[in-house]
Amino acid sequence: MDRPELAAFLRSRRERLRPEDLGLPASTCRRTAGLRREEVAMLAGMSVDYYIRLEQARGPQPSAQLLNALSRALRLTKDEHDHLFHLSGLMPENERRSPTGHVRPGVLHLLDKLDDTPAMVVSDRGDFLAWNAMHAALLGDPGRLPPEQRNVAWQHFCNPDAAALFLPEDFARNGENAVADLRARLAAHPDDTRLRALIEELRMRSERFAELWERHDVELRRSDHKTVLHPVVGRIDLDCEVMFSPDHDQRLIIHSARAGTPAHQALALLRVLGTERMASAEQD
Numbered sequence: 269m270d271r272p273e274l275a276a277f278l279r280s281r282r283e284r285l286r287p288e289d290l291g292l293p294a295s296t297c298r299r300t301a302g303l304r305r306e307e308v309a310m311l312a313g314m315s316v317d318y319y320i321r322l323e324q325a326r327g328p329q330p331s332a333q334l335l336n337a338l339s340r341a342l343r344l345t346k347d348e349h350d351h352l353f354h355l356s357g358l359m360p361e362n363e364r365r366s367p368t369g370h371v372r373p374g375v376l377h378l379l380d381k382l383d384d385t386p387a388m389v390v391s392d393r394g395d396f397l398a399w400n401a402m403h404a405a406l407l408g409d410p411g412r413l414p415p416e417q418r419n420v421a422w423q424h425f426c427n428p429d430a431a432a433l434f435l436p437e438d439f440a441r442n443g444e445n446a447v448a449d450l451r452a453r454l455a456a457h458p459d460d461t462r463l464r465a466l467i468e469e470l471r472m473r474s475e476r477f478a479e480l481w482e483r484h485d486v487e488l489r490r491s492d493h494k495t496v497l498h499p500v501v502g503r504i505d506l507d508c509e510v511m512f513s514p515d516h517d518q519r520l521i522i523h524s525a526r527a528g529t530p531a532h533q534a535l536a537l538l539r540v541l542g543t544e545r546m547a548s549a550e551q552d
Contacts, residue, residue: 269357270458271325277355278323280484281342282308311341330356347452351486354455371398375513375520384539386506386523392453393463394420394446397518405538406496406504406523407433419466421446425474438494447480448487455486488512496523500541501534 283302309319314334321327330338335356339349350360371389379387379400386406388399396410396418404410410418417423423430424443431439454463470477492508504525511520525531 269329270355270455271327273455274352274355275323275325277351277484278338278342281344281348282323285343308338308341312337314338329358332358345487347448347487351452351455354452354458371518372513375518378520382522384535386535388521390420390519390521392457392517393460393466394422394449396420402535402539403523405541406498406535421450421470421477422466425470425477433497435495435497441492442494443476444480444485445487445489445492447477447483448485449489451481451484452486452488494523498534498538501537503530504534505529505531 282305285302287303287307305320305323306316309316312319312334314337318327322330332353335352335358338344339352342348344352353360375389376398379389379398382400382402384402386400386403388403388410389397391397396413399410413423417426424439424446433439434442450463450467454460454467457463467481471481488510490510492510494506494508496504496506498504506523506525509522509524511522513519525535
């Protein structure tokens with residue numbers, strides 16, 4: 269149980285809620301941002317003293333029943349609900365096992381079959397594990413990076429050229445998603461020393477990462493829409509789908525464009541350019 273992190277998370281979730289959102293009377297003389305501790309305790313059906321001790325990192329380990337009540341009271345999302353359990357030292361129902369770097373042969377075969385669609389596999393911590401030629405043509409070849417830099421969050425916050433590939437609003441949202449994802453994964457795998465080392469490095473190297481980390485947001489991205497500003501074919505509007513492995517330790521990320529759109533034509537051009545480059549490399 270991580271009492272300091274649990275306390276900080278509870279405070280951050282409480283302070284984002286407004287009384288009127290939960291059917292409570294609003295008051296003009298409130299000194300507290302969001303709900304009062306007493307109101308959370310009432311909504312969760314628990315003693316005020318016990319909840320205060322949780323926020324002060326002094327309380328005993330809460331039960332699963334109590335955590336479910338707190339989750340409902342604080343209107344937590346599914347990802348935040350799981351995060352609450354992880355911080356409390358309990359395992360949510362959908363939790364499986366620790367992440368692994370082995371990519372199943374069937375997934376690798378699928379990557380090869382998606383020869384007209386950018387796709388890649390990343391680990392639980394965001395490490396690049398496998399990718400197809402279209403992904404390399406769209407966002408760059410991870411194989412050309414030093415091994416320690418082959419990570420989604422590292423590239424976003426430490427690569428000065430990363431922002432040039434996206435619209436400003438998309439790039440900002442990508443960073444928020446990456447941090448919320450890492451915080452959720454750290455709670456799920458607190459003994460992952462590589463993950464902890466990555467987070468500490470990013471906190472030291474990036475003020476923006478450190479700022480986002482203190483928000484205590486948690487979310488596992490499952491779908492998105494983004495615009496890639498490709499240096500050769502220009503703007504490409506893409507849908508992004510994230511498919512989790514049965515053990516939730518790896519993800520297949522697919523970027524696609526709707527048929528008949530300029531983005532679909534741009535991907536077709538990228539495929540041709542990628543094929544030409546591969547042929548040229550083989551001749552060399």
